[in-house]
Amino acid sequence: MLLRMSSLFLRTLRDxxxxxxVPSHKLLVRAGYVRRVAPGIYSWLPLGKIVMENVAAVVRDEMNKMGAQEVLFPALLPREYYEATGRWTEYGxxxxxxxxxxxxxYLLGPTHEELFTDMVKGEYSSYKDFPVTLYQIQTKYRDEARPRAGILRGREFVMKDSYSFDLDDDGLKRSYEQHREAYIKTFDRLGIRYKICFATSGAMGGSASEEFLAPTPTGEDTFVACHSCGYAANAEAYTTTPPASVTGEHPALEVLDTPGTPTIESLVACMNSDHGMAITGADTLKNVVVKVTTPGSTKSEILVIGVPGDREVDFKRLEASLAPGEPAIFEEADFAKNPGLVRGYIGPQVLKDLGIRYLVDPRVVSGTSWVTGANEPGKHARNVVAGRDFTPDGTVEAAEVRPGDPCPRCGSEVSLDRGIEIGHIFQLGRKYADAAKLDALGPDGKPIRITMGSYGVGVSRAVAVIAEQWHDELGLVWPREISPADVHIVGTGKENQVEKALEIAAALEARGVRVxxxxxxxxxxxxxxxxxxxxxxxxxxxxxxxxxxxxAELRDRASGEKQEIPIDEAVERIAALVEGPAA
RNA sequence: CGGGGCGUGGCGCAGCUUGGUAGCGCGCUUGCUUUGGGAGCAAGAAGUCGCAGGUUCAAAUCCUGUCGCCCCGACCA
Known part of the structure; x- marks a missing residue:
C-alpha cells in the first residue's frame, strides 16, 4: 500500500x-479521519476508514481463529422479529x-439476537449440528437520548456481535471462555488497556456476564477495582460485604423531638447538640421512597430503600438490582397521595402496617441499631434495632460505592475508576431460544432447548478508545497494527528530496510495507x-x-526519538521494524 | 426530560449593549519569494448572518415565535 499525500483525500485542521x-473526538476530526454528519453520526474519510478496517481485521481474525463463522444480517429489519421477543416495545x-x-x-437493528436465533433455527435441527458460533460485523443503530463524545458514543456505530449456540450449560460455559480468551487476544493486539469487570446481566436475564472496560478519564462507566487481589467489577455489580450480625441488648426505642431536620446533615447536628449523642451520618438510616414499574404493566409498586445515612442511593445500582423493574423517583404528588409517608421523617417501623415493601442495604444486619425517622414531622427515633423494631423484606445493592470500601473477595480497599465499555461477554441462556422455540433433536428423539451466549465488541468505538489512550499533545500515536500506515515518509522542500522519498516509498511498498x-x-x-x-x-x-x-532521519512517533541513518539503509531498517525481530 | 451555552464564508471566531458599508485568523485560488518546525509579500474567490413573523426609512444587531446544535445531569453498547 502506498498513499501519496499529494493526492490523498485529506485536510488536517489547525484548530x-x-x-x-474529548481528545479522541478532537484528534480524529483534526487529523482528518472523521467528519460529523449529524449528532452521533459520522463519516469516515480515507485514513479513518483504513484504521477502522484494521481494527475490524484484528477482531475478525481472532473470531475466525476461535472457530466462529462470519455472516451478515441486514441493518434494516421488519418489526415482526422484535415483536416475538417483546423488544419492539421494551426497547423504547x-x-x-x-x-x-x-x-x-421497520427498524434499524440495535442488536441482532433475534435474527441469529431465527437463522440457526431455520438451518439446524439436530444435536449433531451443535455447537455453533456465528458472528457479524455490522452497523448498529440506537437513537440515544444524548449521543456524546464523538465516535465514542454515536447513534450509528460498527459492532462485532457474536452468538454461541450450545446444547447444555457446560457447552455454553466453554463458548463463553473461548470468547473471553479471544477478546483478551483481540484487545491486546489492538493495544487497548482494559480491565475485565464483573457485570450485571440486567433485564436480559441470564447469568455470568463480564465487561471489558478501557480505563479513560472520559469513560462513562464506573468500575470498582481491587489492587491486591485483582477483583474488578462494574459499579452496578459490586457486592457489599455485610458485617456479622450483632447480638446483645439495646435500650428501648425512643422518639425524640428534632424540629427542622429533614436532611441527614441537620439530623446529625441536632442529635449531637440537643440530645447528647455523638453520631455521624453512618449511624443514621436513610429511607428513600421509589415507585417501581415492571415493563408491560401499568401498575407501580411503592418501595422503600434503607441505606446508611452517609451514603447516597446510586440510581444505576438500584436499577440493576431491581431489574427488570424500573424505579422512578417518588415525587411531591406521590407523597400527597400517601400521608403515611412523612417526607424527611420516614422510619421503617410503620412500613409493615402500611403494606410497603422495605429493602435495606446489606450493612443493615439484624441487631444493628439506628437513628431514623419517627414518621411524624419534626421527630426522629433512636435505638431503632433491625430485627426488633423493624424487619426488612430483603437486602438491595443500592448504596453508592466509595473508594476504600472493602473488596468483596479479599477485603482490601477498592478504588473507583472510569472506563469505556469496549466488549461484553454474556451467557444469555435460553431467553431467545425460548422465544423462538429453538430446539435440537436429541439422540433420544427428544428436543433439547438450545442455550445461547452473546458477545459484542464495539469496533468503531475501539478506534476512538485507541485514540483516547494513545495520543500526546502533538496528536495521535497509533499502535502499528491499527495505524493507517507503517511508515510516514516526509520529503521536505527540495524536489530531489521528494523524489528520493518517493523512491524509498516504492521500495518499501515492494517489501509489503504500508507507506x-x-x-x-x-x-x-x-x-x-x-x-x-x-x-x-x-x-x-x-x-x-x-x-x-x-x-535521512528516522523518528519514532511514540517516544519522539530521532536518529540519523544512512539513507541507503532506510529501506532495510524500516522493513525490519515493520516485520519485527522474529520475522 | 431538567439546567447551561451557542447558531455569522469550508473551519475557528469578532461584530449585537448603542440599528446604517458584514469583519478577523486558518484554509482555498493566482503570481513572485521562501524551504528543518503550522513561511513572506501582493492580488483574489467565497457568507440567504439558523428559520419565520414583527418594529423601523433602514435589522446580523431590537421584539415575538420557531428550529437546530453543543455541554452537564437523568437514561443507554
Whole structure:
C-alpha cells in the first residue's frame, strides 16, 4: 500500500472543532479521519476508514481463529422479529423506527439476537449440528437520548456481535471462555488497556456476564477495582460485604423531638447538640421512597430503600438490582397521595402496617441499631434495632460505592475508576431460544432447548478508545497494527528530496510495507512535520537536508526519538521494524 | 426530560449593549519569494448572518415565535 499525500483525500485542521470535548473526538476530526454528519453520526474519510478496517481485521481474525463463522444480517429489519421477543416495545425510544411505503413497521437493528436465533433455527435441527458460533460485523443503530463524545458514543456505530449456540450449560460455559480468551487476544493486539469487570446481566436475564472496560478519564462507566487481589467489577455489580450480625441488648426505642431536620446533615447536628449523642451520618438510616414499574404493566409498586445515612442511593445500582423493574423517583404528588409517608421523617417501623415493601442495604444486619425517622414531622427515633423494631423484606445493592470500601473477595480497599465499555461477554441462556422455540433433536428423539451466549465488541468505538489512550499533545500515536500506515515518509522542500522519498516509498511498498508519503510540493517542512505528528503513524522517515550527505532521519512517533541513518539503509531498517525481530 | 451555552464564508471566531458599508485568523485560488518546525509579500474567490413573523426609512444587531446544535445531569453498547 502506498498513499501519496499529494493526492490523498485529506485536510488536517489547525484548530480543535468547536463541538469536541474529548481528545479522541478532537484528534480524529483534526487529523482528518472523521467528519460529523449529524449528532452521533459520522463519516469516515480515507485514513479513518483504513484504521477502522484494521481494527475490524484484528477482531475478525481472532473470531475466525476461535472457530466462529462470519455472516451478515441486514441493518434494516421488519418489526415482526422484535415483536416475538417483546423488544419492539421494551426497547423504547432508543429504537430507530421507520415505515415503508405500505405503512409496514421497520427498524434499524440495535442488536441482532433475534435474527441469529431465527437463522440457526431455520438451518439446524439436530444435536449433531451443535455447537455453533456465528458472528457479524455490522452497523448498529440506537437513537440515544444524548449521543456524546464523538465516535465514542454515536447513534450509528460498527459492532462485532457474536452468538454461541450450545446444547447444555457446560457447552455454553466453554463458548463463553473461548470468547473471553479471544477478546483478551483481540484487545491486546489492538493495544487497548482494559480491565475485565464483573457485570450485571440486567433485564436480559441470564447469568455470568463480564465487561471489558478501557480505563479513560472520559469513560462513562464506573468500575470498582481491587489492587491486591485483582477483583474488578462494574459499579452496578459490586457486592457489599455485610458485617456479622450483632447480638446483645439495646435500650428501648425512643422518639425524640428534632424540629427542622429533614436532611441527614441537620439530623446529625441536632442529635449531637440537643440530645447528647455523638453520631455521624453512618449511624443514621436513610429511607428513600421509589415507585417501581415492571415493563408491560401499568401498575407501580411503592418501595422503600434503607441505606446508611452517609451514603447516597446510586440510581444505576438500584436499577440493576431491581431489574427488570424500573424505579422512578417518588415525587411531591406521590407523597400527597400517601400521608403515611412523612417526607424527611420516614422510619421503617410503620412500613409493615402500611403494606410497603422495605429493602435495606446489606450493612443493615439484624441487631444493628439506628437513628431514623419517627414518621411524624419534626421527630426522629433512636435505638431503632433491625430485627426488633423493624424487619426488612430483603437486602438491595443500592448504596453508592466509595473508594476504600472493602473488596468483596479479599477485603482490601477498592478504588473507583472510569472506563469505556469496549466488549461484553454474556451467557444469555435460553431467553431467545425460548422465544423462538429453538430446539435440537436429541439422540433420544427428544428436543433439547438450545442455550445461547452473546458477545459484542464495539469496533468503531475501539478506534476512538485507541485514540483516547494513545495520543500526546502533538496528536495521535497509533499502535502499528491499527495505524493507517507503517511508515510516514516526509520529503521536505527540495524536489530531489521528494523524489528520493518517493523512491524509498516504492521500495518499501515492494517489501509489503504500508507507506504514507508526503510528496506535496511547496508545503513547508514545518507543516509536514506537524501533520506527521497529528496523523500518528508510528514510524516517520524524514528525507531532507541530510540527503546531500546521504543521510535521512528516522523518528519514532511514540517516544519522539530521532536518529540519523544512512539513507541507503532506510529501506532495510524500516522493513525490519515493520516485520519485527522474529520475522 | 431538567439546567447551561451557542447558531455569522469550508473551519475557528469578532461584530449585537448603542440599528446604517458584514469583519478577523486558518484554509482555498493566482503570481513572485521562501524551504528543518503550522513561511513572506501582493492580488483574489467565497457568507440567504439558523428559520419565520414583527418594529423601523433602514435589522446580523431590537421584539415575538420557531428550529437546530453543543455541554452537564437523568437514561443507554
Amino acid at each position: 480543535d472543532p468547536a463541538d469536541a470535548e 425510544d432508543t429504537l430507530f423506527r421507520l415505515k415503508d411505503r405500505k405503512g409496514g413497521d 504514507l508519503v508526503d510528496d506535496r510540493p511547496s508545503v513547508s517542512p514545518g507543516v509536514k512535520f506537524k501533520d506527521s505528528e497529528l496523523l500518528g503513524v508510528p514510524t516517520v522517515l524524514v528525507v531532507g537536508r541530510g540527503l546531500s550527505q546521504g543521510l
